[in-house]
Amino acid sequence: MATKVKHVLNVSDRAAKGSAEARRVRALGLIPAVIYSKGAAGRAISVKAPEWEALSQHDFNLVSLQFENGDEVRALLKETQRNFIKGTTSHIDFQEVRKDVAIEAEIPVHPGFEPPVGCSKGGLMEQVLHLLKVECLPDALPEEIIVDVTKLEIGDAIHVQDLVLPEGVKAKTHGELVVFHVIDANAIPEEETAAPAEGEAAEPEVIGEKEKAEKAAEREEAKKK
Numbered sequence: 001m002a003t004k005v006k007h008v009l010n011v012s013d014r015a016a017k018g019s020a021e022a023r024r025v026r027a028l029g030l031i032p033a034v035i036y037s038k039g040a041a042g043r044a045i046s047v048k049a050p051e052w053e054a055l056s057q058h059d060f061n062l063v064s065l066q067f068e069n070g071d072e073v074r075a076l077l078k079e080t081q082r083n084f085i086k087g088t089t090s091h092i093d094f095q096e097v098r099k100d101v102a103i104e105a106e107i108p109v110h111p112g113f114e115p116p117v118g119c120s121k122g123g124l125m126e127q128v129l130h131l132l133k134v135e136c137l138p139d140a141l142p143e144e145i146i147v148d149v150t151k152l153e154i155g156d157a158i159h160v161q162d163l164v165l166p167e168g169v170k171a172k173t174h175g176e177l178v179v180f181h182v183i184d185a186n187a188i189p190e191e192e193t194a195a196p197a198e199g200e201a202a203e204p205e206v207i208g209e210k211e212k213a214e215k216a217a218e219r220e221e222a223k224k225k
Helices: 019-027 050-054 117-121 204-224
Strands: 008-013 030-037 040-048 061-068 072-083 088-096 103-113 122-129 131-136 146-147 158-159 177-183
Touching: 008 050, 019 088, 019 103, 030 050, 030 072, 040 050, 050 088, 103 122, 117 122
Parallel strands: 008 061, 030 088, 103 146
Antiparallel strands: 008 040, 030 040, 061 072, 072 088, 103 131, 122 177, 158 177
């Protein structure tokens, strides 16, 4: 079943590129951005900062970029640049996609349903893989993968090859990689304590006292001279 694009972002064309134009755009409360398309020059656009900050709170890859004239561009989020001093987004890159051409993207993986049964027996569930690389048509791209972990006992694991993916979605991450596993929380290995052999701990003190005595003797000898 095709998945519609849930996330929409209103954008506007920019007349020019360059650092000066980017500063002017930011001064207006906008974020400069570029849409890259295969075989075409990048399209300079701007995004309203509050709208982007609200959207960026969600897990997403595919977004519908809506222009004021009614045009729509479906795109993947390619890269964002942050101003870490101000805590704001300073630039965004999008990659245009076609409905009939498969794309690759990383989607988040989350545990769902009830906790593993192994957790009630002293087990602790660990998530090893948080992002799954997949390949599919844009309309089939899921926002996330929810994994049923309820049947996991202590020592059990779910690998990439065990995941149930939506129709038309193929995992590109290696199938043998562990996504979730349940370990025995009580089976904590004892720390190796390399205790010194009997008498070794006292040796530095003995040497230190000997050195002190020798230096004191040297000082006394110097006074006599």
